[in-house]
Amino acid sequence: MGRSTLEGRFRVIDVSPDEVAEVVRELFEDGCYYATGMGVDERPLNGRFAVYHAINCPKRGVYVILRLTAPENRPSVPSITPVLRGAEWAEREAHDMVGVTFENHPNLERLILPEDWPDGVYPLRKDFPYNRKMAGTEGTAGVRGERHDEATMSVPLGPYHPLLHEPEYFELYVREDRIVGADYRGFHVHRGMEKLAESRMTLNQIPFLAERICGICGCTHSAAYCQAVEEAAGVEVPERALYIRSLMLEVERIHSHLLWFGVACHLLGFDSGFMHFWRAREYVMDIAELITGNRKTYGINLVGGVRRDLSGEKIQKTLKLLELAEGESREVIDNVVGMKELIARMEGVGVLRRKDAREIGVVGPVARASGIDTDVRRDHPYAAYGDLDFKVPVYRGCDVLSRFLVRVDETFESFSLVRQILENLPDGEIINEEYSLPYMEFGLGSTEAPRGEDVHMVLTGGENQVYRWHPRAPTYNNLPAVPLMLEGEDVADAPIIIASIDPCFSCTDHVSIVDAGSGRVLWRGPLLEGVERLRR
Amino acid sequence: MGRIKLMGLAVSIGKVTERYPFAPVEVPDDYRGKPVIDPGICTGCGACASACPPQAIQVKEEGEFRVVHLFLGRCIFCGRCQDVCPEGAIRLTTEFELATPNHDDLHQFVRLRMVRCVRCGRPFDTYRHLVRSLREVPFIEGERLLLCPECRAKAPLDWLEGGGDGNEG
Numbered sequence A: 001m002g003r004s005t006l007e008g009r010f011r012v013i014d015v016s017p018d019e020v021a022e023v024v025r026e027l028f029e030d031g032c033y034y035a036t037g038m039g040v041d042e043r044p045l046n047g048r049f050a051v052y053h054a055i056n057c058p059k060r061g062v063y064v065i066l067r068l069t070a071p072e073n074r075p076s077v078p079s080i081t082p083v084l085r086g087a088e089w090a091e092r093e094a095h096d097m098v099g100v101t102f103e104n105h106p107n108l109e110r111l112i113l114p115e116d117w118p119d120g121v122y123p124l125r126k127d128f129p130y131n132r133k134m135a136g137t138e139g140t141a142g143v144r145g146e147r148h149d150e151a152t153m154s155v156p157l158g159p160y161h162p163l164l165h166e167p168e169y170f171e172l173y174v175r176e177d178r179i180v181g182a183d184y185r186g187f188h189v190h191r192g193m194e195k196l197a198e199s200r201m202t203l204n205q206i207p208f209l210a211e212r213i214c215g216i217c218g219c220t221h222s223a224a225y226c227q228a229v230e231e232a233a234g235v236e237v238p239e240r241a242l243y244i245r246s247l248m249l250e251v252e253r254i255h256s257h258l259l260w261f262g263v264a265c266h267l268l269g270f271d272s273g274f275m276h277f278w279r280a281r282e283y284v285m286d287i288a289e290l291i292t293g294n295r296k297t298y299g300i301n302l303v304g305g306v307r308r309d310l311s312g313e314k315i316q317k318t319l320k321l322l323e324l325a326e327g328e329s330r331e332v333i334d335n336v337v338g339m340k341e342l343i344a345r346m347e348g349v350g351v352l353r354r355k356d357a358r359e360i361g362v363v364g365p366v367a368r369a370s371g372i373d374t375d376v377r378r379d380h381p382y383a384a385y386g387d388l389d390f391k392v393p394v395y396r397g398c399d400v401l402s403r404f405l406v407r408v409d410e411t412f413e414s415f416s417l418v419r420q421i422l423e424n425l426p427d428g429e430i431i432n433e434e435y436s437l438p439y440m441e442f443g444l445g446s447t448e449a450p451r452g453e454d455v456h457m458v459l460t461g462g463e464n465q466v467y468r469w470h471p472r473a474p475t476y477n478n479l480p481a482v483p484l485m486l487e488g489e490d491v492a493d494a495p496i497i498i499a500s501i502d503p504c505f506s507c508t509d510h511v512s513i514v515d516a517g518s519g520r521v522l523w524r525g526p527l528l529e530g531v532e533r534l535r536r
Numbered sequence B: 001m002g003r004i005k006l007m008g009l010a011v012s013i014g015k016v017t018e019r020y021p022f023a024p025v026e027v028p029d030d031y032r033g034k035p036v037i038d039p040g041i042c043t044g045c046g047a048c049a050s051a052c053p054p055q056a057i058q059v060k061e062e063g064e065f066r067v068v069h070l071f072l073g074r075c076i077f078c079g080r081c082q083d084v085c086p087e088g089a090i091r092l093t094t095e096f097e098l099a100t101p102n103h104d105d106l107h108q109f110v111r112l113r114m115v116r117c118v119r120c121g122r123p124f125d126t127y128r129h130l131v132r133s134l135r136e137v138p139f140i141e142g143e144r145l146l147l148c149p150e151c152r153a154k155a156p157l158d159w160l161e162g163g164g165d166g167n168e169g
Helices: A020-029 A085-098 A193-200 A206-211 A218-233 A239-267 A271-292 A312-337 A340-346 A354-360 A364-369 A400-423 A474-486 A491-499 B002-013 B047-051 B080-084 B127-136 B139-146 B149-154
Strands: A010-014 A033-041 A048-057 A062-071 A076-078 A101-103 A153-157 A169-175 A178-185 A439-449 A452-461 A466-472 B035-037 B057-062 B065-071 B090-092 B107-116 B123-126
Touching (some): A020 A076, A033 A085, A033 A452, A033 A466, A033 A474, A048 A452, A062 A439, A085 A101, A085 A354, A153 A491, A169 A474, A169 A491, A178 A491, A193 A466, A206 A218, A218 A239, A218 A439, A239 A271, A239 A312, A239 A491, A271 A312, A271 B002, A312 B002, A340 A400, A354 A474, A364 A400, A364 A452, A364 A474, A452 A474, A474 A491, B035 B107, B107 B127, B123 B127, B127 B139
Parallel strands (some): A010 A062
Antiparallel strands (some): A033 A048, A153 A169, B035 B090, B057 B065, B065 B107
């Protein structure tokens, strides 16, 4: 039996409403950022509602969980958004889903529930049955888009994502082809996965639901969920299982980044680059199929370990495929980086300043391209990362090019990581199924997904179930930064700017939509199509 | 310069698109394809149904029969059924071409005759599962297995001397 790598990953602190703002401010000044937050209906236990704010302190290698509670008859806590704007969405989500009010929140509008959802009905409260269907009400029109004058046009970019056929809606405010402002409206496909998991699924069924949050980086979600439960229940995971987890997470990162390079080339009008990247990526898909039995949705993680072992023969085959994938990727990337016309389209475009990036709490390659040195694999080692050597690339250009280059460096770090794992794979068991599930124990699991930090919070429910499960995909933290990146740019650059965060809109909505396997999900066409002049 | 080199690369590599569906595509032996239940082995215990994340496998009782119903339209090909099946009766195959104009092709039904409770007469377990259970419990407790769970709970102690608390079988 191995060890738990997750020791001391987080600390839950009960804070009083009076001191929370001060605590948050101090944490932010200490270099921490807002990771995620969830509302919990704890009335069956103590008659109160609770809000858990998870704050990532990379320097100290710990997540600080600030827990606020409010009585049933007055479910209201102070908002921390005025102090730390990264909390804005999480607080709005808790307001929508659990019905907790955040005092002094600057914009406590609906975020997730549709406009015609009836007032005063909160789907994540425990007295709301998971299978209840609501009749829509008349609803209120969306309150957004205030920045108009005679000279400004509103360009809708949606309701489908121009690259990935994912539902989203950007409204660009444009003056003479230059973007002067942008708004985002998402959550069109929120499907209530949390409710489903809490009501109807058992502990070891949820990894498969979690994996379907994303069609590109699903393994990272099932790993984060399993880690959260393992943490809550104190499960020792065998070392070999931890290595296999890391292996699949890195395979996933390589295929995800190669996919993104292809999409980026396509958006920049370089379709043969797109095909070259996806050709190289095919070897990585073969590795996944060989090891897990499928190209995507690896289905490898369970609480306590992994489901499939790796034979010596498979290791040899994997190493051969890896060599092909790395060689081909290197050749294509070197040539693409040498193309001045592509670089010119990315350099200085879509700037996200470091200060804004910090306040919003962006994660992953987006943060690392804005000079923020953060990586969950290094700062909060999980799976086998504590034993492995890798560099965390950081660029300071704050633009699309930096995001591109961060991913280039990361891809080759991942090739090296896969090799290290295969060479040092420890012997032993691959799963520990001897554990018991405590009641109402908190657990947090986080992973560095290809798109950035992925956080899952769990409250165990005993009886082989979870009481509360809150997954947070990296795009949730990165999306609020996109309107800032768009300001002042050409309309023609909007698609590559939006794409530069490698967005997963549906993951943010907690549902799976992306089709990673198909090459025909890409959009091409005049952006101005559908342009509509505001009548005002 | 990169552009020209990549063009040369494309020419030297040639066509990479596979001939599929005009030529077969190979998958590994342990590929997670269509699950198939061996009706000659399945005991109808329902372990697969309780593990199945999307509830693609459901176990129902229809009169004298217990029916294990696998619906591929809901299946996510995770293979948890195969993991938990104590008999090795359900396996994932390498078959992945499941598109069909006939809805019936997506269903597999395994019908297993049930045994009646010796006391109340209600069908309560499949013959096959009962035989399997009888093999695994001591003979004296085995007799108790002929009772349905309700009658077993109510059974007078003299039915089973020294049987202790009931084995659920």
